[in-house]
Every structure is written in C-alpha cells, then in structure tokens.
Amino acid sequence: MAILLEDALAISWPDIITTISRDRLKLFATSTGATNSIYFDIDEARAAGYPDLPIPLSFFFSLGFEQPEPFKYLTNLDIDIRQLLHGEQSFQYHSMAFAGESITLRAAIVDCYSRKNGELEFLVKETEYFRGDELVAEARSVEVVQNMVTLQ
Amino acid sequence: MKVGMKLPPFSVERITNSTLAEFAVASGDHNPIHQDREVARSAGLDDVFAHGMLSMAYVASLLTNWTRQENITSLNVRFLAITPLNARPTCTGTVTALTDGVATVELLVTLEDGTRTISGTALVRVED
Numbered sequence: 001m002a003i004l005l006e007d008a009l010a011i012s013w014p015d016i017i018t019t020i021s022r023d024r025l026k027l028f029a030t031s032t033g034a035t036n037s038i039y040f041d042i043d044e045a046r047a048a049g050y051p052d053l054p055i056p057l058s059f060f061f062s063l064g065f066e067q068p069e070p071f072k073y074l075t076n077l078d079i080d081i082r083q084l085l086h087g088e089q090s091f092q093y094h095s096m097a098f099a100g101e102s103i104t105l106r107a108a109i110v111d112c113y114s115r116k117n118g119e120l121e122f123l124v125k126e127t128e129y130f131r132g133d134e135l136v137a138e139a140r141s142v143e144v145v146q147n148m149v150t151l152q
Numbered sequence: 153m154k155v156g157m158k159l160p161p162f163s164v165e166r167i168t169n170s171t172l173a174e175f176a177v178a179s180g181d182h183n184p185i186h187q188d189r190e191v192a193r194s195a196g197l198d199d200v201f202a203h204g205m206l207s208m209a210y211v212a213s214l215l216t217n218w219t220r221q222e223n224i225t226s227l228n229v230r231f232l233a234i235t236p237l238n239a240r241p242t243c244t245g246t247v248t249a250l251t252d253g254v255a256t257v258e259l260l261v262t263l264e265d266g267t268r269t270i271s272g273t274a275l276v277r278v279e280d
Contacts, residue, residue, distance in 0.1 A: 031174040032209035033164035036217050057212035057227055061205050065180030082185055082195035086204035090228040152194040
C-alpha cells in the first residue's frame with residue numbers, strides 16, 4: 001500500500017505541552033541501566049550545578065509520546081504498526097532541559113519516499129522543543145514502513 | 153583529547169522481557185511488538201525485540217559518562233539491525249576529528265555475536 005506524499009505531509013499534531021517529573025526520569029535511568037547518578041539522584045544533579053534532574057539526550061524522543069494516541073497517525077496513513085521500524089534518529093541540542101520544566105513540542109511530517117519498488121517506505125518527522133520562546137532542541141526521525149512483511 | 157582516542161565503553165545487563173516492559177513505561181513507547189510475543193510472531197518474527205531508542209539511551213550514557221551533557225551539540229544514529237531478547241549491547245566511541253574546539257565522536261553499538269545494531273555520530277564541545 002503506497003503512502004501518498006500529500007497524505008503524509010497533511011498529518012499534523014497539536015502542540016504537545018508537557019512537564020516531566022523527577023520520578024519519571026529516575027525510572028528512565030533505571031530502565032536504561034544509567035550509571036551516572038546526576039540522572040537519578042537530585043543531590044548529585046545539584047552538586048553538578050543543575051537545577052534539577054536533566055532530561056537525558058535520547059529522552060527528548062519520549063516527550064513525543066506525551067499525547068493520548070501517539071500511533072494514531074499510522075492508522076490515518078493505513079500503516080500497520082507491526083510493519084514499522086525506527087530507521088534513524090537525530091537530535092540537535094541548544095540547551096539542556098530539566099525535570100519540572102514545561103516543554104512545548106511542535107512536530108510535523110516533512111518527507112515521505114519509497115525504495116526497492118515500494119517494499120520500503122520512509123516517513124521523516126521533525127520536532128522542535130521549546131521552553132517558552134527558547135528553542136531547546138530539535139529532532140529528526142526516520143520511520144521505515146516494511147511493506148514486504150506478511151502480517152497474520 | 154586526541155584524534156583516535158577511545159571513550160570508555162558502556163555496556164549493560166542482558167535485555168530481558170522485564171527490561172522492555174520497564175522501558176516501555178519509562179519511555180512512553182508501548183508499541184506491542186516490543187512486549188507481546190504473539191504480536192511479534194504475527195509479523196513473522198520469532199519473538200519481541202528491543203526498542204531502538206533503548207539502545208540510543210545506552211549511547212547517550214556512553215557520552216554523558218564521558219563528558220557533561222551541555223557539551224554535546226548533536227547526536228545522530230542509524231539503526232542497522234534489531235536487538236533481540238537476551239542480547240547484551242556494548243557501546244563504543246572514538247574521536248575521529250577535532251576542529252575548532254569540537255570533537256567528532258563516531259559511535260557503534262555491537263552485540264556479543266558481532267552484530268552492529270547502531271552506528272552514529274556525536275559532536276562534542278571540548279576545551280582546548
């Protein structure tokens with residue numbers, strides 16, 4: 001099933017406004033085997049000069065899940081989630097963000113293309129992360145739709 | 153700091169179903185292909201596999217165990233292969249360029265059987 005570029009580009013999300021708790025970041029640190037205590041111990045974070053637990057480098061991706069139905073756009077494009085693979089992920093960082101801060105996300109699909117005679121399709125999503133008016137970070141994700149996967 | 157310098161590697165315990173369940177909650181990614189064996193089988197896989205972003209979190213730890221996070225200006229990765237259950241990834245990094253106070257670090261995540269699951273690059277501000 002070919003994804004139409006215009007359908008992909010028409011996907012839009014409302015801004016996400018989210019605040020991440022210390023406990024959430026502690027859980028993330030535990031679940032990812034983090035060993036640097038500034039990511040799970042508030043006293044260590046403060047001793048390192050930070051106002052609170054830092055949002056780790058890859059956790060910015062998780063901020064995008066802070067919405068009721070993060071996979072709904074796939075249904076709108078007729079993509080089965082089981083066909084999906086994460087292909088690439090990039091971040092640019094302008095400043096750090098911390099537990100307790102309000103972060104606003106603006107995301108959009110910016111490109112969609114196919115390879116191998118349509119066996120693989122690629123969705124490119126860009127996200128900007130703001131604290132107030134300040135651009136804190138930017139992300140670019142490439143999701144791969146594997147059309148050759150047989151689903152049962 | 154010199155070109156060719158290697159970062160201290162970062163490795164973790166074996167990835168189990170409970171690792172993936174905990175990561176799903178912590179990361180907010182509840183895609184069932186990482187947690188439900190029947191869902192994975194219905195897509196032709198033997199079993200569930202780890203979230204790519206779990207391995208990217210390991211790469212982040214490799215970097216921030218080595219330098220303060222504010223020094224890292226970009227992080228780009230490509231996911232090369234899926235990470236099966238019971239895998240034990242190891243992250244490595246090598247400084248490959250040093251220009252105007254910015255180090256380029258080439259990153260790899262490798263499994264015990266030699267499979268490369270991630271390749272990537274980080275740009276890191278360094279003091280002269």
